[in-house]
């Protein structure tokens with residue numbers, strides 16, 4: 086499942102083909118993904134110029150010159166593929182439509198952007214740009230972890246009220262935007278915080294340390310994604326999910342990455358999700 090860094094990588098990958106370009110045609114090949122598409126979506130997109138591509142949490146937002154904003158959510162398995170980009174960055178031939186190519190954007194610069202989603206947990210919607218932030222999917226999302234509103238003061242304030250384990254609290258999208266299971270496990274490992282400790286019991290010193298660690302982990306992953314975009318020519322135009330190396334995530338039973346630590350990574354279940362941690366480094 087794509088998390089914030091993967092979504093940011095897809096956004097950056099789409100920018101050369103979509104930002105500033107006009108959607109000359111939108112093919113909408115089915116009535117819905119996770120939810121029905123908005124009424125007359127293809128017509129409302131046709132002829133629209135993409136003014137800018139933004140990201141909020143795990144949503145890509147394309148502001149159009151029609152006063153509407155196209156919201157794209159990749160869900161569990163959604164993928165964006167770019168072909169025929171005239172800027173020369175992505176020189177893939179337009180492929181034939183394959184199964185699960187649900188929406189295709191034909192851009193006036195010759196690029197074609199295809200949304201493929203076998204499991205259909207993804208979503209697209211059209212919002213009024215002026216009130217986009219009030220959309221039910223966006224209204225209750227907490228501050229962006231890479232933005233100025235995410236800081237020690239904010240984190241201390243919201244954690245103080247939470248009787249849940251820190252792991253669960255950090256996954257709460259109303260407290261911080263876009264953090265998922267992988268990066269929360271990694272951040273807690275790097276911070277030396279036990280994932281089962283109650284959020285309200287975390288010391289202010291640990292909270293102060295956690296803020297830059299969360300930013301650092303996300304930025305490293307975004308940077309790795311940027312490197313993967315450079316290999317795009319080989320990747321078949323698929324703005325997909327590149328392989329990161331994680332220190333604890335999905336490493337149950339493997340040696341802890343900390344030099345001199347002899348413990349093995351453990352897996353426990355918290356709120357139905359796997360948590361990976363080192364019982365020694367995160368005691």
Ligand SMILES: [Zn+2]
Pocket residue numbers: 341342343346347348363364365366367
């Ligand atoms: Zn360890």
